[in-house]
Amino acid sequence: MPELPEVETVRRSLLPYIVGKEISSVTPHHPKTIRHSPHLTEALIGQSFTALDRIAKLLIFPLSSGDSLITHLKMTGQFFYDNGQSVTGGGHSMTGENITAQTKSPLPTLPPFPHRHTRLSLGFTDGTALHFNDMRLFGYVRLVSPSQLTPIVQGYGPEVGTPALTHDYFTTTVRGRRAPLKGILLNQKLMAGLGNIYVDEACHRARVRPDRRGQTLTLAEAHALHAACQQVIRDAIAVGGTTFQYYADALGRSGGYVDQLQVFRRDGSPCFACGQLIVKTKCAGRGTHFCPACQQ
DNA sequence: GAGAGTGTTGTAAC
DNA sequence: GGTTACAACACTCT
Numbered sequence: 275m276p277e278l279p280e281v282e283t284v285r286r287s288l289l290p291y292i293v294g295k296e297i298s299s300v301t302p303h304h305p306k307t308i309r310h311s312p313h314l315t316e317a318l319i320g321q322s323f324t325a326l327d328r329i330a331k332l333l334i335f336p337l338s339s340g341d342s343l344i345t346h347l348k349m350t351g352q353f354f355y356d357n358g359q360s361v362t363g364g365g366h367s368m369t370g371e372n373i374t375a376q377t378k379s380p381l382p383t384l385p386p387f388p389h390r391h392t393r394l395s396l397g398f399t400d401g402t403a404l405h406f407n408d409m410r411l412f413g414y415v416r417l418v419s420p421s422q423l424t425p426i427v428q429g430y431g432p433e434v435g436t437p438a439l440t441h442d443y444f445t446t447t448v449r450g451r452r453a454p455l456k457g458i459l460l461n462q463k464l465m466a467g468l469g470n471i472y473v474d475e476a477c478h479r480a481r482v483r484p485d486r487r488g489q490t491l492t493l494a495e496a497h498a499l500h501a502a503c504q505q506v507i508r509d510a511i512a513v514g515g516t517t518f519q520y521y522a523d524a525l526g527r528s529g530g531y532v533d534q535l536q537v538f539r540r541d542g543s544p545c546f547a548c549g550q551l552i553v554k555t556k557c558a559g560r561g562t563h564f565c566p567a568c569q570q
Numbered sequence: 571g572a573g574a575g576t577g578t579t580g581t582a583a584c
Numbered sequence: 585g586g587t588t589a590c591a592a593c594a595c596t597c598t
Binding site for chain 1 (some may be wrong): 575576577578579
């Protein structure tokens, strides 16, 4: 579920709590999460994080050793910071329904860690800890050297929401392909950061259907879609991303963009702009939502 | 209770 | 090279 705005929100929420702290314990709770780095424990003990970076949906934790820890949250990955004073009990699941606090509300109470879906725990020398939860086990935590990191970073296209995604590049890329817009915009090699939610939302803002072939777009439509992609990501970051079920930031807070969704998961409900019912189809193998009246 | 669907991405096949 | 289908997994929903 986490797309660029959600991963960026996790990064921002985690950054003040982990940089400079020395790792004193590493506890893998599931081998699949560290499948790429089976000797993670020995490599991390005694190290500290020197920063917390992000490229597209990938979180990068640079280490004092010069190597980096990289993590992908995939569908259900979460990071939680544990200040060592978590209230225990209550037994609420971390599936999101109980995480209701918005950015400016009091912090939600986190459940005791580790729990059923905690896959990796890092303890710091000051008694605090960082927990990686991942119900579906698609996510991973991997240790990479600088030479291993470079090609990974270079494999991503220009990032959506930044000046790196220029109008010319976007227009040429989209109009030069016959795949549906959905597939083009989701392709992280072409442009990085959009996921299923924000592709549908951007297409609605630009009034183009996500199943339109890229090469059928007029220049004006491509221009509108570029602007929509850039803005939807910035807007979502500004409110901490979108929470349906599994996403929360490192302190357990939900994202506020769910209140701004125009089409995603609104199938059967009237379009806010025209009243026509939002429809849902499958495009490029993904659930796809659009307004049949507003979007051409 | 069974089966379908789920926000990501890498891989294989066409 | 571009595009599409599917698998990875555990859960929720119908």
